[in-house]
Amino acid sequence: MLSSSQFKILAITILISASSCKGKKKEYHNLIHKIEAQSIQYDRDSIQNHNLFDMNELVEIDENDIHFYIEKRKTNIKSYACNECHNKPVGQLQKEGLGKKAHWDITINHADTKTMACLSCHNSQDMNNLQSITGDPIDFNYSYKLCSQCHHSQVKDWIGGAHGKNISGWKSERVSKLCVECHNPHAPQIAKRWPSRYNSTMVDERK
Ligand code: HEC
Ligand code: HEC
Ligand code: HEC
Ligand code: HEC
Numbered sequence: 001m002l003s004s005s006q007f008k009i010l011a012i013t014i015l016i017s018a019s020s021c022k023g024k025k026k027e028y029h030n031l032i033h034k035i036e037a038q039s040i041q042y043d044r045d046s047i048q049n050h051n052l053f054d055m056n057e058l059v060e061i062d063e064n065d066i067h068f069y070i071e072k073r074k075t076n077i078k079s080y081a082c083n084e085c086h087n088k089p090v091g092q093l094q095k096e097g098l099g100k101k102a103h104w105d106i107t108i109n110h111a112d113t114k115t116m117a118c119l120s121c122h123n124s125q126d127m128n129n130l131q132s133i134t135g136d137p138i139d140f141n142y143s144y145k146l147c148s149q150c151h152h153s154q155v156k157d158w159i160g161g162a163h164g165k166n167i168s169g170w171k172s173e174r175v176s177k178l179c180v181e182c183h184n185p186h187a188p189q190i191a192k193r194w195p196s197r198y199n200s201t202m203v204d205e206r207k
C-alpha cells in the first residue's frame with residue numbers, strides 16, 4: 001500500500017512526465033514518436049471505398065460468413081428486360097416470328113446437348129430470371145448460384161477469393177468479378193493464348 005505522501009510524489013512524477021511531451025514541437029522521446037509526428041497521414045480505405053465504386057452499383061454477397069461485393073449485372077445485359085418481348089410463351093413468339101431467330105448470335109458450347117439447352121438455365125414462363133435445375137428463380141445479379149449447381153468447387157474458391165479477380169484493393173472491402181464477366185455462360189471456355197513472340201532461346205536450349 002502507498003502512504004499519502006508516497007502517493008503525492010508518484011502523482012507529481014506522472015504529471016511532470018506527461019506534460020514534458022507537450023508544447024515542444026521539435027523534441028521527441030524516441031525515434032518512433034518522431035516518425036509518427038512527421039509522417040503524412042493518409043487514409044487508404046477512404047480512397048478505395050468512396051472513389052472507385054458507387055455503393056448503389058454493388059450487390060452484397062454473404063456466403064458462409066464471408067462478405068464481399070460484386071457489381072450489379074442486369075444493367076450490363078443488352079436485351080434485359082427480357083419480358084419486353086417475352087410476354088407470351090416462346091412457342092407463340094416463334095410462330096409469330098418472321099423466320100429470323102431473335103437470338104441468332106447465341107449458340108451453346110457448354111457441356112453436351114443432352115445436359116444443356118436454353119431452358120436448362122432460362123425459364124420460358126419467367127424470362128426475367130434464371131432458373132435452377134429444380135425450377136427455382138435465380139436473379140441475374142446472383143448468377144453464380146446457377147453455376148454453383150454444377151461447379152461447386154470453383155464457386156467455393158471464388159467465395160474464398162481464390163478463383164476469379166478482386167477489383168478493389170486488398171485492405172478495403174472486396175469487390176469481385178462475377179463468373180459471367182469472364183466466362184460467357186453460353187460458351188464458357190477461355191480462349192488459349194499464345195506467347196506474343198516465338199521464343200528462339202528456348203528452341204536453342206533444347207538442341
Ligand atoms: C427484342 C425481343 C426480345 C428480347 C428483348 C428478348 N427475347 Fe428472347 N426471344 C425473342 C423471340 C422472338 C424468341 C422466339 C424464338 C426465336 O425467334 O428465336 C425468343 C426466344 C428465346 C429463347 C428460346 C430460344 C430457343 O431456341 O428455344 C430464350 C431462352 C430466350 N429468348 C431468352 C431471352 C432472355 C434471357 C432475354 C433477356 C435477357 C431475352 N430472351 C430477351 C425475342 C426477344
Ligand atoms: C448455362 C446456363 C445457360 C444456358 C444453357 C443458356 N443461357 Fe442464356 N444466359 C445465361 C446467363 C447466366 C446469362 C446472363 C449473362 C450475363 O450476366 O451477362 C444469359 C444471358 C442470355 C441473354 C441475354 C444476353 C444479352 O447480353 O443480352 C439471352 C438473350 C440468352 N441468354 C438467351 C439464351 C438462349 C437463346 C439460349 C439457348 C441457345 C441460352 N441463353 C442458353 C445462362 C444460360
Ligand atoms: C447443369 C450443369 C451446369 C451448369 C448449371 C453450368 N455448367 Fe459449366 N459445365 C458443365 C459441364 C458438364 C461442363 C463440361 C465438363 C467439364 O469440362 O468439366 C462445363 C464446363 C464449364 C467450363 C469449362 C469449359 C472448358 O472446357 O474449359 C466453364 C468455365 C464453365 N462450365 C463455366 C460455367 C459458368 C460460369 C456457369 C454459370 C453461368 C456454368 N458453367 C453453369 C455443367 C454446368
Ligand atoms: C477474372 C476472371 C474469372 C472469373 C471471375 C471466374 N473465372 Fe473461372 N476461370 C478463369 C480462368 C482464367 C480459368 C482457366 C481457364 C483455362 O485454364 O483454360 C477458369 C477456369 C474455370 C473452370 C474450368 C475448370 C478449372 O478450374 O480450370 C470453371 C468450371 C470455372 N472457371 C468456373 C467459374 C465459376 C463458376 C466462376 C464464378 C463463381 C468463375 N469461374 C469465375 C477466369 C475466371
